[in-house]
Amino acid sequence: MRVFFIGFGQAGGKLVDMFLAQDKKTGANSFRGIIINTARTDLMGVKNIPMEDRLLIGQTKVKGHGVGTDNVTGAKVAADEIDTIINAIDRRGTHDIDAFVVCAGLGGGTGSGGAPVLCRHLKRIYREPVYALGVIPAPEEGRLYSLNAARSLSTLVNEADNVIVFDNSAWKNDGESVKSAYERLNEEIVRRFGVLFRAGEVTKYGVGEMVVDSSEIINTLRGGGISSVGYAISEAIPKGKSAAKSGGGLFGGLRKKEKAEPHVDITGDDKSAKIIGLVRRAMLGRLTLPCDYSTAERALVLVAGPPAELDRKGVEKSKSWVEENIAGVEVRGGDYPVDSGYVAAVVLLASIGNAPRIRELMELAKEAKEEVAKSRERAAAVSMFEDSEVDPLFE
Numbered sequence: 284m285r286v287f288f289i290g291f292g293q294a295g296g297k298l299v300d301m302f303l304a305q306d307k308k309t310g311a312n313s314f315r316g317i318i319i320n321t322a323r324t325d326l327m328g329v330k331n332i333p334m335e336d337r338l339l340i341g342q343t344k345v346k347g348h349g350v351g352t353d354n355v356t357g358a359k360v361a362a363d364e365i366d367t368i369i370n371a372i373d374r375r376g377t378h379d380i381d382a383f384v385v386c387a388g389l390g391g392g393t394g395s396g397g398a399p400v401l402c403r404h405l406k407r408i409y410r411e412p413v414y415a416l417g418v419i420p421a422p423e424e425g426r427l428y429s430l431n432a433a434r435s436l437s438t439l440v441n442e443a444d445n446v447i448v449f450d451n452s453a454w455k456n457d458g459e460s461v462k463s464a465y466e467r468l469n470e471e472i473v474r475r476f477g478v479l480f481r482a483g484e485v486t487k488y489g490v491g492e493m494v495v496d497s498s499e500i501i502n503t504l505r506g507g508g509i510s511s512v513g514y515a516i517s518e519a520i521p522k523g524k525s526a527a528k529s530g531g532g533l534f535g536g537l538r539k540k541e542k543a544e545p546h547v548d549i550t551g552d553d554k555s556a557k558i559i560g561l562v563r564r565a566m567l568g569r570l571t572l573p574c575d576y577s578t579a580e581r582a583l584v585l586v587a588g589p590p591a592e593l594d595r596k597g598v599e600k601s602k603s604w605v606e607e608n609i610a611g612v613e614v615r616g617g618d619y620p621v622d623s624g625y626v627a628a629v630v631l632l633a634s635i636g637n638a639p640r641i642r643e644l645m646e647l648a649k650e651a652k653e654e655v656a657k658s659r660e661r662a663a664a665v666s667m668f669e670d671s672e673v674d675p676l677f678e
């Protein structure tokens with residue numbers, strides 16, 4: 284799939300920077316993008332995006348210093364300067380793309396406020412689907428971050444064609460701060476979504492036997508709402524060659540402490556058993572957003588790896604297994620031949636009905652709304668008594 288990425292705010296900008304770098308490294312050339320911020324230093328902090336594709340907005344309001352955690356101002360600035368944003372996107376070229384993906388951390392100010400506004404306008408102007416890749420904050424980041432995320436997310440689900448969520452709290456290790464984990468989390472995000480969004484693009488191995496093309500990703504995400512992604516990886520080594528030597532290729536390999544399932548030389552039924560095992564691990568393991576997978580409306584199963592390891596029967600059986608385990612019956616899938624020492628399975632669980640962290644955010648937002656209403660009532664009651672002799676506190 285050819286994707287136009289827009290990174291909004293600091294987290295969004297860093298992610299798009301990494302997506303484009305990964306794309307370049309693999310020679311795939313399926314991604315392009317721009318990044319947008321109200322803070323000049325954040326725009327300067329990325330490594331791979333050309334200067335002309337970094338857009339500073341809100342200069343008259345915040346003078347390049349950012350909006351802090353004020354997502355209302357973030358949204359206003361985006362709305363005020365939407366023409367400038369659309370011009371920057373058009374300048375980069377949109378005629379041959381399959382989808383837009385707007386990346387943002389939803390707990391802050393610029394991306395949290397700006398992403399929903401941008402999605403609304405992109406949908407009005409272009410025919411291609413508009414997806415959001417939203418990072419939600421861990422509770423330890425504070426109540427304000429959670430409130431910002433709740434507010435942004437509830438708007439975003441109405442404005443984007445689908446919101447794929449990554450939960451920082453599910454991915455940071457115990458005892459580790461969210462901030463110190465950013466780089467590792469971003470690698471996890473880009474690895475998963477890089478494989479998913481690039482599926483169907485021609486590689487030097489040609490296209491797969493059972494190609495997942497962009498229309499299948501689009502149809503899987505068509506139901507809207509919130510989606511989550513699972514991923515698992517396993518070694519695939521031709522005899523006499525180590526996975527480490529042949530490199531991770533598309534998947535960027537493994538980190539030092541990470542373990543892939545050891546490779547066993549297999550053929551036929553074993554080969555499909557290996558794929559089924561991998562898909563199960565992807566769906567039952569840690570998802571980008573922890574959720575009850577049995578509530579997913581649709582799913583997409585993608586198996587990527589060296590052609591010799593890909594197996595039609597394995598993919599078909601995996602699809603049936605996923606179908607048995609989710610709420611809906613629409614499960615799409617296929618393979619994606621790539622130059623890699625690993626086989627990877629990606630399971631996209633679309634339009635999920637139950638995710639505890641999302642429910643928590645929504646409840647928090649409801650409480651906050653009630654608090655505001657109560658304090659307004661209180662203020663109104665006080666003003667009623669201001670001119671009278673009765674002291675409302677001693678009623």
Ligand SMILES: Nc1nc2c(ncn2[C@@H]2O[C@H](COP(=O)(O)OP(=O)(O)O)[C@@H](O)[C@H]2O)c(=O)[nH]1
Nearest residue numbers: 292293294388390391392393394395420465468
């Ligand atoms: N996973 C991840 N989350 C980040 C990163 N940078 C910031 N965040 C989170 O994204 C949210 C918004 O922060 P930020 O992007 O700085 O806000 P903005 O610049 O105002 O849009 C917060 O919950 C941050 O914890 C990052 O590099 N990776």
Ligand SMILES: [Mg+2]
Nearest residue numbers: 293294325391
């Ligand atoms: Mg920041």
